[in-house]
Amino acid sequence: MSSSYTAGHVHPSSAKSLVARVNPSVKLLLHLLCMLVFIFVHDPKTACALMAIPMLLSVTAARIPVWTFVKRLSPFLILFLSTTWILAAYGKGETVWWHGGIITITEEGLVKGLNIGLRMLGFVAYGALFAMTTDVTLLALSFMQQLKLPPKIGYALLAGFRFLPMFREEYEQIKSAHRVRGVARVPGLRGKLQAFTRYTIPLLAQGIRKAERVAIALEARGFDGSRNRTYYRELKPGIYDAAYFVLLLAMHTVVWYCFMR
Amino acid sequence: MNTLMQKTPFLACVGVSVQFFDRDAPVLREMNVSIERNQAVLLLGPSGSGKSTLLQVLSGIIPRSIEAWFKGTVTRPDSVGVMFQDPDAQFCMLTVEDELAFSLENRSVPREQMRAVIEKAMRDVRLDIPLSTPIRELSGGLKQRLALACLLALEPEVLFVDEPTAQLDPLNTQLVLDDLRRLHGQKTLVLIEHKLDGVIEWVDRVLLFNAEGRIVADGAPLDVVREQAEMIRESGIWTPKLWPVTWEQLLAPVPHPLAERLQTQLATGKKQTARPAADAPILDIRDAGLRYKNGHVVWQGLNASIQPGEWVAILGPNGAGKSTFLKMVGGLIEPTQGNVQLKGKDVSRYKTPELYDTVGFVFQNPEHQFIADTVFEEAAFGGKVAGWPQERIEREATQLLADFRLQELRDKNPFTLSQGQKRRLSVAGMLLKRQDVLLLDEPTFGQDAATTAELLQRMQERNEAGTTILMATHDVELVAEHASRVLVIGEGGLLFDGSPHDLFSQPELLEKASLTAPLAYEYRQRILDAGQKEKVEEGSLSV
Numbered sequence: 001m002s003s004s005y006t007a008g009h010v011h012p013s014s015a016k017s018l019v020a021r022v023n024p025s026v027k028l029l030l031h032l033l034c035m036l037v038f039i040f041v042h043d044p045k046t047a048c049a050l051m052a053i054p055m056l057l058s059v060t061a062a063r064i065p066v067w068t069f070v071k072r073l074s075p076f077l078i079l080f081l082s083t084t085w086i087l088a089a090y091g092k093g094e095t096v097w098w099h100g101g102i103i104t105i106t107e108e109g110l111v112k113g114l115n116i117g118l119r120m121l122g123f124v125a126y127g128a129l130f131a132m133t134t135d136v137t138l139l140a141l142s143f144m145q146q147l148k149l150p151p152k153i154g155y156a157l158l159a160g161f162r163f164l165p166m167f168r169e170e171y172e173q174i175k176s177a178h179r180v181r182g183v184a185r186v187p188g189l190r191g192k193l194q195a196f197t198r199y200t201i202p203l204l205a206q207g208i209r210k211a212e213r214v215a216i217a218l219e220a221r222g223f224d225g226s227r228n229r230t231y232y233r234e235l236k237p238g239i240y241d242a243a244y245f246v247l248l249l250a251m252h253t254v255v256w257y258c259f260m261r
Numbered sequence: 262m263n264t265l266m267q268k269t270p271f272l273a274c275v276g277v278s279v280q281f282f283d284r285d286a287p288v289l290r291e292m293n294v295s296i297e298r299n300q301a302v303l304l305l306g307p308s309g310s311g312k313s314t315l316l317q318v319l320s321g322i323i324p325r326s327i328e329a330w331f332k333g334t335v336t337r338p339d340s341v342g343v344m345f346q347d348p349d350a351q352f353c354m355l356t357v358e359d360e361l362a363f364s365l366e367n368r369s370v371p372r373e374q375m376r377a378v379i380e381k382a383m384r385d386v387r388l389d390i391p392l393s394t395p396i397r398e399l400s401g402g403l404k405q406r407l408a409l410a411c412l413l414a415l416e417p418e419v420l421f422v423d424e425p426t427a428q429l430d431p432l433n434t435q436l437v438l439d440d441l442r443r444l445h446g447q448k449t450l451v452l453i454e455h456k457l458d459g460v461i462e463w464v465d466r467v468l469l470f471n472a473e474g475r476i477v478a479d480g481a482p483l484d485v486v487r488e489q490a491e492m493i494r495e496s497g498i499w500t501p502k503l504w505p506v507t508w509e510q511l512l513a514p515v516p517h518p519l520a521e522r523l524q525t526q527l528a529t530g531k532k533q534t535a536r537p538a539a540d541a542p543i544l545d546i547r548d549a550g551l552r553y554k555n556g557h558v559v560w561q562g563l564n565a566s567i568q569p570g571e572w573v574a575i576l577g578p579n580g581a582g583k584s585t586f587l588k589m590v591g592g593l594i595e596p597t598q599g600n601v602q603l604k605g606k607d608v609s610r611y612k613t614p615e616l617y618d619t620v621g622f623v624f625q626n627p628e629h630q631f632i633a634d635t636v637f638e639e640a641a642f643g644g645k646v647a648g649w650p651q652e653r654i655e656r657e658a659t660q661l662l663a664d665f666r667l668q669e670l671r672d673k674n675p676f677t678l679s680q681g682q683k684r685r686l687s688v689a690g691m692l693l694k695r696q697d698v699l700l701l702d703e704p705t706f707g708q709d710a711a712t713t714a715e716l717l718q719r720m721q722e723r724n725e726a727g728t729t730i731l732m733a734t735h736d737v738e739l740v741a742e743h744a745s746r747v748l749v750i751g752e753g754g755l756l757f758d759g760s761p762h763d764l765f766s767q768p769e770l771l772e773k774a775s776l777t778a779p780l781a782y783e784y785r786q787r788i789l790d791a792g793q794k795e796k797v798e799e800g801s802l803s804v
């Protein structure tokens with residue numbers, strides 16, 4: 001079981017890597033900063049180089065197998081191609097490269113398309129790198145300890161995370177039950193809407209009840225949502241965070257030196 | 262008033278009344294209860310009688326976590342713990358270790374002391390699993406014992422327990438009840454539990470509630486159960502199988518009336534061994550197996566052919582795949598290997614409406630099945646879909662509602678019914694079409710004795726009329742009494758296929774499947790162990 005990757009946990013081959021050891025809050029802030037850099041870039045070559053940073057990090061400093069990473073990004077690759085294509089083919093521009101029917105590819109359109117597409121891919125790459133190297137428990141703890149998120153919200157997030165698979169099971173059950181009872185599937189949008197309301201009521205009823213029970217159980221165990229508590233796992237920013245910061249800075253400097261100067 | 266009142270009670274409520282905002286009448290009225298240190302008190306009563314409400318008042322959940330109109334005073338020690346029924350709704354962390362630590366963090370226990378407390382709590386409930394185990398991988402039984410460990414880590418003076426074994430298989434029920442029993446005398450215990458065997462023998466005191474939420478008896482278990490026997494039976498409260506009779510009395514040379522009853526039960530059980538004539542099977546499960554995409558094998562190599570009119574019980578430990586098995590038989594999950602033949606045709610080749618005209622499925626959670634806005638529409642739904650004439654729908658659905666004592670609720674919304682009413686409606690809704698095969702996933706789960714007896718009565722009628730029944734359950738007494746055949750699923754395959762009598766005569770197999778023997782069979786085993794051969798040879802007990 002440990003060999004397969006599940007959402008909310010560090011990818012097994014990444015467990016001892018540098019990126020996995022970085023404090024989740026620090027990692028999140030650094031990644032957000034890096035994403036911000038993309039916004040100031042308007043040249044596809046630079047954007048491409050910037051996008052290579054999280055990809056390179058994923059397979060080196062995070063030790064995620066190349067194939068796993070590619071699979072993770074593949075749905076977004078399609079999105080990238082279609083965005084770029086639409087902007088390139090239909091975007092406004094002066095310098096016409098190719099013309100046929102209603103499609104006019106202009107240089108300006110292509111540049112714009114690549115910029116948007118690469119930016120998006122870069123964001124996704126940072127997101128994937130974060131998700132595959134971060135344990136959800138540590139993330140919540142770090143939010144509470146480093147970013148001073150109120151425990152009331154931090155633990156609610158964790159409890160909610162546990163609920164996700166339960167919701168899916170519950171949904172499957174309801175779907176099966178309705179199938180047995182012969183609920184006719186009205187085709188089209190109206191049918192979808194009907195099915196949606198029919199599923200939602202029992203799902204919500206059950207969800208609310210479960211959530212109430214969890215809340216009652218946790219309060220009965222002395223949880224009051226206040227900051228007045230100790231932590232079994234204390235997370236402190238340390239050497240790995242500094243190392244990761246330096247690494248990211250160095251890579252961005254290289255890109256700046258080669259493309260932006 | 263007098264000297265007794267001057268002493269501050271250990272755990273008590275005085276003049277407590279509670280009314281929930283969505284109800285017309287108070288649940289508790291002017292309730293006075295006082296409990297001494299280290300006493301073990303069992304709250305007994307029909308469902309909806311206010312037992313849980315009293316437990317929530319005494320433990321402080323009302324008014325702290327549950328909002329309600331509340332009056333009166335409650336005295337309680339500083340540190341109390343509450344254990345709940347739902348194994349999935351007591352945790353917020355992902356691993357065993359973090360969950361135990363969470364309890365300690367809430368009380369600001371210094372970090373350095375935590376590890377030792379965590380290890381001690383694990384030993385207290387005999388939980389021998391790695392601390393890093395993810396909670397979602399634990400079975401219901403282990404989750405309940407982890408929940409207990411999380412409470413004991415806080416060293417509470419009072420432990421409140423609200424139906425902790427409702428969702429557990431027989432073996433895990435025993436383990437959890439044993440853990441609680443070992444706390445007797447060290448902690449004050451306030452318990453609600455339907456499975457009285459394993460509890461009523463050792464508690465000090467029973468508070469008996471009537472349906473109106475008043476305490477009608479308060480005293481030693483023996484006195485309460487003897488004096489109120491009639492009221493207990495009439496209000497549908499579960500009663501212990503054996504207690505207050507002891508094994509000594511049962512095995513005594515002069516037979517106890519219960520012993521005679523058990524002998525009759527055994528004799529009938531043996532007769533049931535006879536299988537119906539070998540017609541063409543209505544269901545034929547051929548080498549069926551199910552493997553998830555992640556490689557996990559639920560079970561494999563299942564073979565069973567079921568004759569029309571059989572009542573088949575599906576037994577097995579929590580998490581063995583009983584529900585999944587029923588779903589496969591009902592065409593809701595396709596096996597990854599082998600197939601299921603229904604009346605000689607592969608289930609996966611049926612069209613959906615055609616399949617569910619033949620097979621009915623009662624799901625574990627009644628709410629999942631509810632489609633219509635009123636109780637009547639809910640019962641009539643199957644007829645409407647099938648295009649029956651209005652007058653036939655009206656007649657048959659009304660009859661069903663009458664059979665299940667739901668006629669007065671016919672215009673209510675199904676979601677507003679009580680637990681027992683919901684269950685009765687979900688079964689009623691599935692019976693309208695008179696399908697040949699009825700699949701039921703733990704239909705008696707969480708129901709009181711009265712509702713259970715009623716449901717079984719209705720199913721018995723259908724079975725006698727020729728309906729084939731497959732039913733997943735944990736209730737071995739029910740199996741001994743009603744089923745003609747048992748399939749035991751466990752350890753990734755079919756552990757047993759045969760009569761209930763043969764199954765319950767094999768103690769090793771029962772243990773492997775997390776089951777316990779029904780009382781009659783335990784009785785037989787004890788007689789055999791005691792070497793009272795003469796009784797064995799006399800008649801019905803022969804092996």
